Amino acid sequence: MPTVLNVQGLEVWVEGNGPTVVMLHGWPDSPALWDGTVAALCEDHRCVRFALPGYDLKQAPRPVSVDEMCALIAAVVDAVSPDEPVTLLLHDWGCFFGYEFAARHLQRVSRVVGADIGDTNSGAYLKSLKAKEKCMIAGYQLWLATAWKLGPLWPGLAHRMTRFMARQIGCRTPPEQIGWQMNYPYAMQWFGSLGGLRGVARVDRLLGPQLPTLFFFGKRKPFMFHSARWLAQLATSPGCEVKGLDAGHWMMKQKPAEFHGALRAWLARTSPHSGSGNTA
Structure with a gap:
């Protein structure tokens, strides 16, 4: 059974033992998005998840700004892993907010796994x-x-x-x-x-150059949320890996064996660090 914490009004579920992985979902999902992922990781990782503010329909609407979202994520990270940096596992809007948190609190993040949302705020993406x-x-x-x-x-x-x-x-x-x-x-x-969203960090200058990153993307979509140039850059960066799956946007549900197998393998090959961007 998970341990349930209350952090600034957020119900935070903690399951498993080992290096801490904080999971952020996107629209229009809930922490249940990660049910299969928790089952795949919890034997040797400490899995942390919560509903983004406003996404628990049992609660009152709770829209938050980028600053407020980053502060909430920081409070969760400090509560579940006060002494060690965490791995971020992100999807959809969870990617956007997780990347921004990582840019602002680099010392609190060891690695990043992003699913389907990449360098959407880069010029290369807009041109593509x-x-x-x-x-x-x-x-x-x-x-x-x-x-x-x-x-x-x-x-x-x-x-x-x-x-x-x-x-x-x-x-x-x-x-x-x-x-x-x-x-x-x-x-x-x-x-x-x-x-608004002005002034957020450039993802192409964060993932790879500053943080070991595993990036998943679904191949069966009418458009991508990353540029080919950034994908090539990331694939050749030390400690980073790119994995395209024959799936749509919700690849952890559509191709769970491939997604979780690649995730576990990459986590085993890399090791948490103190924000320096180095891998084992």
């Missing part, structure tokens, strides 16, 4: 997108950002909009677990809500 791909990205993200804006006034409509889009993009989370409260990162990106 075709016009059709840009329209597709803007279309679903603006839809969700608008649903978040409508939520306080028309929650029923906002829920239906959010669940509709989740179905459209192939999300496997049960509809009753998806709500408009989860959409605030899209409103941050497109409307500048909660201070």
Whole structure:
């Protein structure tokens, strides 16, 4: 049974023994995204997970800024591993917030595993997108950002909009677990809500150059969330590895054996460090 901590109102689950791995999910998921991953790692790793603020629909909406999110992650890391840096395991918006936390608290992070979201704030990525791909990205993200804006006034409509889009993009989370409260990162990106996303760290200057990184991406998607140039750069960086899977966005669910096998192998080949970027 997991140990459950309360950190600034977040219910934090801790399971297993060994080096600490902090898992951050994205939209529109929950800590249950990592059920299979915890089962695969908990014999020799200490697995930590929690719902991002606002993503537990049993609680009141809790949108947070980038600064507030990084402070919450820092509080969790300090609570579960006060003396040693942690490995971050990230997916979707969990990647965005986890990368920013790592950039601000490099000494608290030993390694990073990112799933499907890479250098989306780099010039190389923006240049790599075709016009059709840009329209597709803007279309679903603006839809969700608008649903978040409508939520306080028309929650029923906002829920239906959010669940509709989740179905459209192939999300496997049960509809009753998806709500408009989860959409605030899209409103941050497109409307500048909660201070927006300006000034965040460049991922291509963080992962690889400063931190050992394993990056997974799904090959079966209408567009990618990384540039080919960054992927090649990462693949040749010491201590780093790139793994493309024949899957969509939720590869840990769609290809669990391949995902968890590659994850375990990479964790075994690298060792936690004190933020210097070195590997064993």
